[in-house]
Amino acid sequence: MNWQTTTRGVLCIAALSILAACGGGNAGSPQPRKKSTPVAAAPAWSRPSIRTGGGHQKQPVTNFGFVGEDFPNLRESRTAANCDPAHPDNANFAANVIDVGPTQSLTNLTQVAWESLPAHTMVRIHPKATPYNERIFIVTGDIKVCGIRDANGARPKISGLNGRVRNSSALQSLIGTPAQEYSTVNRGIVAIARDSGIRNIAVEGLNLTATMSPPYSGDDHAASYIGMDNQPHLYNNHTGCLYVSRAQDVTIRDNEFSFCPVGVYVISRGLDYGGDHYLTRNFMLEGNFFHDNGLVDDYNVHQAYIQGVNFIVQYNYFGNPIRWDIDNSGTIDTDEASNGNDLKMRTVGELVRYNYFENGAHAIDLIDIEDFRPSVFPWLFDLLADQQPAVATAAARTQMQRDWAKYDAGSYMYGNIFRRDEKVHEQTMGASMVHFGSDNSPIDGRRGTLRFYFNTIVTSLDKHSSSGAATLFSCCLDNADSYVYYDGNLVLDPNQVDFRMVVGGKNYGVVRRRTPNEFWGRYIAVNNAVQVMSATNTLANAQPFHWNTYKGEQIELRRNFVTSNWNQPLWTGYPTPGYGDNEVAIPDFSYPGAHDMHHVTGAANLLVGGLALDVRTTAPLTGSAVCNQAVAWTNDIPSAVRPNYQVRLQDNGAGGWTPGVLVVSARSAHTTLGASQCN
Template structure:
């Protein structure tokens, strides 16, 4: 499988922003990927839904799926015996502040695609939510064979000419749900204060087809997502199940102005599984480029077998990633440069761009993975002054604390791009259930001559399985604080519940004080024995190391 493009970069997600060289490389890569898709599987029936325990609404900060009560707002009900029996009947283009679209569970999946362009307010948000059945099952929206509401056809934008007719298919081909302005709105308009929750989205993938708003059957693009946020402010995507898609959620930001940046995106309490594209490293479970991003309380189940992407790829400003359970991927977490809105990220947004907070997560890594966490950037060999590459990397600090990592094979914990990036790690538990752990992976992409690879890792008090190593002897960055590491030959946690074991356990009541730089991020959640996020107590004289309190 291809690992990098000729210049060591990963292609930019926006087709319009590609340089000619990268565009040609992208086309060549996609042709190879198509061959792999044809011969390696990656299609077929929907990935079976597996259980993920429900999170209490109070933890998720969700209210029941009910009318808003806002004066003059409309409550649209969809389902058997309701005013609207199919999603394409809902006047999505007319949603206003305070409106709700309530989708009732039914035995057969809904086959509708829609666009969210409404402009809610803080006190009157727009909400699209699912009403579960007596067995607590979410309503399912199936992208395979889905139909776009004809009234939306002229509102999507991005026209192309196919077989002599003008169509607006690009956003339809990417997703089941897209957040963007319509062609009837100002070019600087954006959706705002919208919540999408309680639904199961599935089967938006190149293996499947849909009917566009003009009645033409088309296949889904490879680079797409079940939920695509082209732009939007104050968007919440919560308590959904998303499976068998190219990606579960994608959000975009560019330097065209405030309207073109996704701001205040919250992704919370979702269950992702079976996403990605076989043979490709370009599609990830979540790929988010936002300002003020919170990713919390989600369960990232295994990706599609043979998919080469990451579980969470992040090009955001102000990233907070907390209380998630993440299994597998090339990296569990890939936090890299804000390539499409670097002017804002390195200018007005620099304070928040230069710091990210990852805490309270359960992270599981297996064979074939690169590292648990990658921090810095992934486009290489630039020179000072370029508007891409090392010069626009994160160049800040990742604060990584109260996480628990379990590895089922030889694994690397951190990949840090250059010595202008730093990871501060404390109060974590790093367990090797098989193989050994290395603190760092070498940045083996070709770094530009003006920069030094491999970054800075500062360790506070952490527990790590004995037999650990610093990593490749050729690493050029630095590691400090190894004397602070607590070690042991036996794991101090239960492999199944991740809870600290009883009886003289060195990780219990042994957490160090939180540094001032992270004092605004208290750890208030952990996982119970069913791996459901709940309020975190302090049962003793101090907190325990890791993501779970005994």
């Protein structure tokens, strides 16, 4: 990122990066259906039932979840790309420095022996007048790849279109061949991958662009690279600008990602794959600029798709996902945009703070884990212990218990800015900005509480009665079926409360309970600022705002600011203005009484008023109603996750804001509602 010092001494981040897509299959979340009249579900199936006993009991201990305590060398302050081998931060990468550039001994990236780089190596990529057109494969540990900016502050650009792969049989043995659809060679301009797992990897200061071609639609975006045989080969359909497969202690910092189906694509495996080293763990995604990623009219790919344990996502700028004039009309219509997410997270232990999110279907999709469930869920670990005792060791059980405690506690999300305007795909206007729950399996969905505080939400949408409201939270996918996902091994007790997993006649205990406090994840929203506007930034004719999507979501509103137009009816006769009225389709996957009414409480605590935020920077206006209104801290938000920094956008002097730039400064007080403190 570019760093600038403003006249008031704050740091200005220019992040030029790409929003990552997820990779197909169940990774996408179809949007919930809106309905005006609740309809009782009439499923055509009969639920499995069995009388069982025993089970996993909740322990009466305080569990605050992940607050960064076991993330190595964690910094809350913003850090820029650093290519100086003499800097203390680069001590692990200083033993061997390789320079690539027009005036260096190596002039292109295929000359780097990626397959045999020794540990503690830094590869420095120097400025170049034209883009590099080669690909990078990091397959050994303790490696840093770092881009050096030119005199104008531009990062070295690497284009994936016809990007060349180094010709090396040793490298091929590690990254596979083009004939293997999901091999590493088919995925990513930069790929961090090796089946045995590698550690201590950093990628900083690069501009990675283009692993897809116009018109960038779901069925028409193919792009090629040049393989070791000197022939063109197609990238994987959902490839990333940057692809990470099973690595630990990874830093992705101060890069730009654009024009890829997925900007950053991170996958994980678990103990059932062979060991904890197959799981991506300790991952820093910091200060990157994502834009123009995803596919037009495709909800299966996203600007960033990440899986694993212990993720810090901070100071990133998620600009608009891809939009394109598919029909060549001269205008980009509202259905000619991506309907994927900005950030999709199948993670355990995460902090999402100090970011900017723009116009994803979900800005943040924080949902059930998928490919490493036995590493985290006690009942699946116990099953693995019966089936593969060699990998379910005592040490692995201890690690599982630590990670389960994080998942079971919930998550913290603070200091972020969310914007939704008329560039969002028309079908996803009503999708929640924050999804905390599940899309594959309600039983596996997010647990505990999402604590959402000191965030700023700005919507600029004209009234569309046929589209969903501008919605903050959602928990679910309305027709997801855990009975199917568990291959018939999930049963509901006759008490209609306890779900158990029973495999081969063995009861592995209660895995989830159908109660208001335990079935779905819950939300606490406090000290946030919400400004609801029309497309011309007025209070009149604005698309209504909803706190929830599904009636059964348990949302506690403490002090928050919201403009006075928030609770207008979505259409004439809409029954619950300000609140969603969706219901899940399969009754078993909600709790009794969930659909009787909405379960949002605390509306009396809201501070309601007129326009309070600058529509360009999202900072408070002079004399704003959000100033000096925040309520005091409570013990459910530990001091380790209370914001010490604040973010806003940069006024571009022409009625808008500067894309890719976050202005960051210290936050010495917590008296203002939202992501930015009043002056």
